[in-house]
Amino acid sequence: MNGAHALINTLVDEGVEVCFANPGTSEMHFVAALDGVPRMRAVLALFEGVATGAADGYARMTGGPAAVLLHLGPGLGNGLANLHNARRAHVPMVVIVGDHATYHKKYDAPLESDIDALAGSVSGWVHRASRTEDVAAYTTAAIAASRSGHISTLILPADVSWTEGVQADVPAMAVITPPTVTDEEMQLAANAFRSGEPTVLMIGGDATRGDGLAAAARIAAATGATLLCETFPTRLERGAGVPAVERLAYFAEAAQAQLAGARHLILVGAPSPVSFFAYPGKPSDLVPPGCAAQAVAGPFGATDALIALAEELAPGTGAPVASLSRPAIPNGPLTAFSAADVIGALLPENAIIVDEANTSGATLPAATAGAPAHDLLTLTGGAIGFGLPTAVGAAVAAPQRPVLCLQSDGSAMYTISALWTQARENLDITTVIYNNGAYDVLRIELQRVGAQSADAPGPKARDLLDLGRPAIDFSKIAEGMGVPARRVSTVEDFAAALTEAFAASGPHLIEAVIPSLLG
Incomplete structure (x- = not known):
């Protein structure tokens, strides 16, 4: 059994049966080994930040680790933002990073980098498998460490991956455990x-x-x-x-x-x-x-x-709970406020909301407080580009539940290729992109940090926070990736689009054109 087979078999034996991947040359033996392990589901992402964000969403919903396969240091670097969010969320994750063959590293090939340092910035456990015999034991240790709420990163050199070997026992490694309450x-x-x-x-x-x-x-x-x-x-x-x-x-x-x-x-x-x-x-x-x-x-x-x-x-005291109460669907032009009321009125039972709506989602908590019981996943680490990938992972983890991804236009562009993975996997995700043509939260922050008066920002400042030159057509982007899409600008059209998306299987995107909160 080569190192790649040992790694995948150990993952599934330990209950890790999904791997979100964006592989490269150093990981080809891992890719080839997948056909020999039917229990492992591999989900392809077109960008490493989508793979890491999807693993985050999967872990949040299952409580157990997903695996992520990345290519060398640059691949890990591309995935760091959503690994940062996952670290802040304290979710379990096993990150497998392929590396150059051990004997090739001394030549400083173009993709050579300090993977250990990059991994250490987000991981609670980092180890490099230098012998094929050690792969299974290191994988077991990585999984154990992840289950205490840490990202575990296992670095797998290409020659360790392709070499045949008998798996050996490795001394137990320390696992970070949470402190006890005194x-x-x-x-x-x-x-x-x-x-x-x-x-x-x-x-x-x-x-x-x-x-x-x-x-x-x-x-x-x-x-x-x-x-x-x-x-x-x-x-x-x-x-x-x-x-x-x-x-x-x-x-x-x-x-x-x-x-x-x-x-x-x-x-x-x-x-x-x-x-x-x-x-x-x-x-x-x-x-x-x-x-x-x-x-x-x-x-x-x-x-x-x-x-x-x-x-x-509180012996004998019961826990008060929210009563079922939905807002009425308003009418007229669509705004961030009226859109929240529509969502509160139409949210299906047992939904999962992935929220990266930022400023456009400010009134969502009140509008959905009495909606049918649901789960809310939020942007724990503040690194944007979280919503679309995390919705992928949540939908893979809970295929029987509808997923609603609420996404701002600027942050959507960071990981927009997640739509392709949604279509490829036929995931039941309804994505709403609030398109106000601006980095609205940064326009607000321009005033709050005292950089300049909000009522008189200069032309260069205005331009740097403007997304309307040229305007982004999310409906066309989605359709180009295989996701049916509609563009709406009225409450009536938004309600109709949301109703149709919730009633149908597979992914859907609604581009909600709304005005900026700042006019």
Whole structure:
């Protein structure tokens, strides 16, 4: 058995049965070995950032690792943005990066690079297989490390991949494990909730689903604490029948308003709140003055900590849940606000929403709060180009569930080739691209950072944030990649297009032409 066969067989034996791939010459023996392992599903992406983003979406929905196959350092580099998002989401992933043959590296061929350094910037586990005999054991170790919420990167030189060898045992490698919650931390948190002082409970990590949400809602109901979750949760369950939780706002001023007056901030699975960027004369740390912030648990173990706290603080208290309530469908020209109401009115049951709508999606949480129960996947690391690939992975992971991808026009162009993979795999994804012809969020930030007055930006500044010269026709792009598409600009047409897309199988794209929020 050569190294490639050993790697793939070990992956499937350990339950990793999907590999998102963009291979090159160094990975051809891996590609050839796929036909000998029927259990492994290989999904081709035309750009490495699509492969890594798809693996992120898959891991968020299954809770287990997907494999990613990339070509040398440049291929890994192309996938780094969505690996950054995945690292911030604490999802399990095994990244296999092909490298030059061991004896070829000394010649400094054009694609030679420092793969180890690149991988180390996003990975919690990085190893290089230098012998065929070690491949299976290294693969097992990579999978184990990933299951503790880390990206594992296994570097596979071409000659190790093609060489036959007997697999050997390798000494067990240390796996990063999450810290345990101490009794002292739990007691300090319980005392804060009992203090009678204004307290905020902020949740994140594995606590934004099922039992974690219920326990957090019970604590808030029993103690009067304000319940929030991190701004960009990895996977948030919400909608009718689910305990409702408000997300911490993205803009620092709004987040400060949510936290104002708090004397205690209890962090269970969520990081301490900070401003996403620095702004002149404004604080980076958003914990209010005089407020004591206490971390009880990290992203893993947050649910268990909340359940224990709920049993102590809220015995017999039920978790309040959102009732079914949909907005009415408005009429007239389509805007970001009216589009959100249409989505809230028409969202199918058990949907998965992948949200990279940025400024155009600001009113979506309110519009869908009472829609049928659904999952929300958000942009955890802030690296754009997340939405389209993550929808691919979510649809592969949950083929029985409808996926709605909400995408802004500027960020869509980063990974637009994901549409081709959607068509190739016949995935049940409805993509809505909000086309306002501008980097709207950056136009807002131009004012917020104080670079220049928003009401009088210069012509070069305006031009650099404008996407309308020339205008991008997403409908034609989608159709060219095999995805049926419609372009709409009225509420009525958007509602009709969304209804038809939800009723049909396979991928669909709706280009929603809306005005800029800034006029």
